[in-house]
Amino acid sequence: MVELVVLGALAFCAFVVFGALFAAASMVGWIITLPFRLFGLALRGVGLLIGLPFLIVGGLLALVVFGVGAIFTLIPIIPLALLVFGIVWLARHSGRHAINS
Secondary structure: OHHHHHHHHHHHHHHHHHHHHHHHHHHHHHHHHHHHHHHHHHHHHHHHHHHHHHHHHHHHHHHHHHHHHHHHHHHHHHHHHHHHHHHHHHHHHHHHHHHHO
């Protein structure tokens, strides 16, 4: 029974040692690749600056195309909206005459 406890403690120590070695190797690898990551980030930023005008033009074009489609879908609501505005206008103007009289 004691042998299993000792074996478990040794296994745990081995896991700790190998984990620490793996963490150190990972940190060294991260430090070695950091300049390349930063360079890639800078290139990505330059690419964004080059592509930004195209994104703006595409967004405006999509706004015009989908905006016209949205306005066309709202055309059947215009008579109902005019009726509601007319009722509101009449209610506001008729209320003033009743108060003033």
